[in-house]
Amino acid sequence: xTLQTRFTSRDLELMPDxxxxxxxxxxxxxxxxxxxxxxxRVCINVASILEAWGREAKSGQVSGAPGVIFDDDDVAxxxxxxxxxxxxxxxxxxxxxxxxxxxIIEVLSPGDANxxxxxxxxxxxxxRRGVDEYWIIDWQLRRLEVYxxxxxQLKLAATLLExxxxxxxxLPAFSSPVESLFNGFT
Numbered sequence: 001x002t003l004q005t006r007f008t009s010r011d012l013e014l015m016p017d018x019x020x021x022x023x024x025x026x027x028x029x030x031x032x033x034x035x036x037x038x039x040x041r042v043c044i045n046v047a048s049i050l051e052a053w054g055r056e057a058k059s060g061q062v063s064g065a066p067g068v069i070f071d072d073d074d075v076a077x078x079x080x081x082x083x084x085x086x087x088x089x090x091x092x093x094x095x096x097x098x099x100x101x102x103x104i105i106e107v108l109s110p111g112d113a114n115x116x117x118x119x120x121x122x123x124x125x126x127x128r129r130g131v132d133e134y135w136i137i138d139w140q141l142r143r144l145e146v147y148x149x150x151x152x153q154l155k156l157a158a159t160l161l162e163x164x165x166x167x168x169x170x171l172p173a174f175s176s177p178v179e180s181l182f183n184g185f186t
Contacts, residue, residue, distance in 0.1 A: 007049040009074035025121040032117075035078075035109055035160050040185050042107045042139045044076050049181075053174050060084055060102070060103050067096035068104075070129045075122065081171070085103045100126065102170055105135040123147065127154035137181060144178055 006027035015099040016024045023030045035043075043064060050062040058085040065076050068093075070110045082090060082101035090099035104126055118136055126134050127149075134154050142154065149159040160166060162179040 008072040009069055010072075021076055025073055025117070025125050026076060027072065028121065030113075032109060032114060033106070038139050038185065039078075039107050039109055042049070042137055042181055045181050046079050046105055046107075048136070049176050050079070051141070051175075052173075053171065053176075054081070057171070057173070061087060067094075068100070069094075069096050069098050070100070070125070073125055073129075075125065077104045077122075078107050081105075081157050090096075100130040102132040103135070103168075104131050104133075105137065107137045107139060112139050123154060133168070139167075139182065139185075142178075142182055144181065 004038075007029045009024055018146045019034060019123050020031045021171070022032075025030075028099045031175060043044045047062050047064050054060055054062055060081055062079060062081050064079055066080055068077060068080070080097070080101040081103040082097070085101065087097075089100065090097040101157070106122060107165065109116055109117060123134060123136075130149075131154065132149045136145040137143075137146070138145070142162045144160040144164075145156060146158045146160065146166075147154040148169075150157075160178045161181065164174045166174075168174045168179055
């Protein structure tokens with residue numbers, strides 16, 4: 001009989017400082033390499049679009065790769081948007097969020113393990129922890145999958161292509177062409 005190790009957020013302190021990003025989801029340790037140029041380009045584009053909207057709406061903040069800790073789960077989403085009201089309750093003295101932000105965005109990195117982490121493990125975690133909306137952006141296919149909370153669970157609400165428009169009921173008066181997520185691509 002084999003015993004499987006169940007990791008907790010405390011185990012991250014023991015991980016080497018080797019440039020990898022370590023995350024704990026449901027007791028499983030995930031390690032990923034530094035994201036590539038296109039991944040980071042999409043993150044900057046998304047953050048810029050949400051930040052521009054947020055300056056006018058004055059209702060929340062966008063942040064890149066914040067630490068989000070849910071008990072023993074410790075993740076670093078690519079981008080989050082969190083309302084001002086929720087931020088006051090979520091932000092702890094350690095500078096990390098301990099309550100789910102309303103919107104979490106992950107940009108897929110190449111590789112089956114990365115896809116499984118974002119499409120399965122993180123989707124399940126974010127659903128369980130109360131995230132209202134979860135985006136998975138596939139920069140290679142130039143597609144955005146939008147998962148919205150429905151009866152206490154995140155469910156696929158839309159798959160948007162470059163020619164589509166992003167409209168968020170979560171963020172009043174927000175809209176943006178999907179193609180703007182891929183500005184700077186050749």
